[in-house]
Amino acid sequence: METSGKTRWQEGLSDELNHWRIWLSGGSEAFAGEGFDDYGWRTRPDSDLRNQPHLTRNLEPFAPEGATVRILDVGAGPLTCVGKEWPGRTVEITPVDPLADEYRTLLGELELTPLVATEEAEVEKLSEVFPADHFDLAYCQNALDHVYDPVLGARQMLEVVKPGHAAVLMLNVNEGERENYYGLHQWNFCREGDALVVWNHDGRVNLNEELSEVADVRFEPESTETLMVVALVKKVPAGM
Template sequence: MGQTSLPNMDIDSWRERSAEEVNFWENWIFTEGSRWPQEYKRRTDPTTPMAKEVENFLDGLGLPADRTVKILDIGAGPLSFIGTNSEKYTIDLTVVDPLAEEYNRLLDQKNVTGVPRPERGYFETATTQFGAEAFDLVWSRNSLDHALDPVLGLFNLLNVCRIGGGLLLSFHPNEAEGGNYAGLHQWNLDYRDGEVVLSQKDRMVSLMPLLQQQKIVSISQPEKTQKKAGKGRVNIKVEKIVECNLSQCLIA
């Protein structure tokens, strides 16, 4: 397959494809969740407790409860899923999405207040925006495969996490294949044969060299029946133990 058969992955092409994503979230906001009303309630309620998977991960990292925990939710959409209320931790949550301006306009129209709003930012420029080792925990849920450059994006997710902190990466397998490469679904993430892989059309690369620079705490894989149905979720927990070096990963 020639290079010209691959989709254009420049910023202008990404912006053109993003209209479908904005339309989805516009419907979600103005219908108060569409088919997922409980998720809308969770994201718009200032009293929502922090997601258990996040709190349990913080516990496992050994973060003391007497300090403020800085969390980055990147590719969050209009509102974070994490929740900011915890009996153990004081949470300083930064919410980031490339389409933040569009989402904030919709949230203003709906008069959504009291919860963290997204600021504009990209996976590919996160280190420039926030600096290295800026967060105790980085969360990316159903979003890295929407990036322009997911390998660079993953590097930045790890880079903005401090040593001793963690990355929580969650995704549905093979979203681009399942969605016929429509909208922002231009990349596939999957966990197969013990490896986390990124693919586009018939090209594939393993993300394990980058992940294995750090301590992989766990990788959960959806059941085969879920995977065949296009459902299920891969959840990856990584503890950062060294500074990231993308070149060493690529030549390993």
């Protein structure tokens, strides 16, 4: 699906940087009325991962008391949205974003120090940065509609998580249409029955079918008519 947009993606990166500049400058008041202090959540060292049950639900089978869990936050922006603590366990977060260098400069200008620094990586090239079967979970919140090839991005997230583990996606329904394809909003995700579909005016792909050899697609209970939370569960190879 890359034919739709690496050039447009590159052109939209400056809009994404400006969005974060406004948001970081405004702090907790940047999105007043949203009902959730996202800035506070991202900057508190005691933000509890249990408040993100769509993540802990997919980690619990592999994370007994005393375990260390490795979470890859894809398209993390300058401040990861993943909770920093999980009582009885150690949480290791690796945030990645193609604008990591620009975010580092921006945070420096604003004299802000992230709890976990974002590293530079494109979702389409994760396997060039990380080994296969490495993370306990990959998470992408409101970012897979921003990339230049969301199908390849999904495959790359699955490549770097362990067999049986999940890549969890939080997706606003048909975000590209809602944003009139402004900036990085190039793609739409929607649910058709039990299928996750990605589309824009250049085409559409049923991800259940596209990923059938490598993953099972499961809609999580947090999904609504306007927001989808989807677990792509990596299949375990025969004989493992």
